[in-house]
Amino acid sequence: MNLWQTFELKRNTAVTSGGIYFHYQKGIEPDLKQKYISFAKWLRVNYIFPVRLNVYILNCEQVRLHSGQMAYGSFRWYSARTPNIRVPSAIEPELLREYTKDEIYEQILSSLVHELTHYYQWVLGLEQSNAVSERQANYYRYRIIDLFNGVTL
Numbered sequence: 001m002n003l004w005q006t007f008e009l010k011r012n013t014a015v016t017s018g019g020i021y022f023h024y025q026k027g028i029e030p031d032l033k034q035k036y037i038s039f040a041k042w043l044r045v046n047y048i049f050p051v052r053l054n055v056y057i058l059n060c061e062q063v064r065l066h067s068g069q070m071a072y073g074s075f076r077w078y079s080a081r082t083p084n085i086r087v088p089s090a091i092e093p094e095l096l097r098e099y100t101k102d103e104i105y106e107q108i109l110s111s112l113v114h115e116l117t118h119y120y121q122w123v124l125g126l127e128q129s130n131a132v133s134e135r136q137a138n139y140y141r142y143r144i145i146d147l148f149n150g151v152t153l
Contacts, residue, residue, distance in 0.1 A: 061090045
């Protein structure tokens with residue numbers, strides 16, 4: 001089963017209260033913000049988001065999880081509120097010595113894809129171990145980015 005395409009057959013009957021909405025914190029690098037905007041447009045054309053999802057693009061290097069750990073992204077869901085994804089998007093200066101900005105942008109977008117996969121797992125109500133969920137999210141991480149970049153799989 002292609003987790004990301006599950007709702008494709010239901011495009012005509014998709015709930016109009018769904019969708020994906022991006023919110024940008026001040027200070028996000030303009031080129032990176034433009035990359036997010038392009039990616040968001042592409043996502044809306046190619047995928048269904050049956051439950052409204054807010055994506056917060058934060059001007060920080062990592063986000064704190066409920067466990068207290070620091071991470072490069074998080075997906076949160078609630079019983080009575082809209083689920084959300086938080087993606088830290090500040091570029092660590094030492095990374096610029098090792099990678100190009102385009103490579104760093106791709107890594108940041110792939111973190112978003114990882115969290116979007118957790119969104120689809122949640123929407124589908126998949127009951128699987130954390131290890132399986134993480135493996136699945138890492139599997140889609142670069143496949144979706146390759147599709148966005150026009151790479152034939």
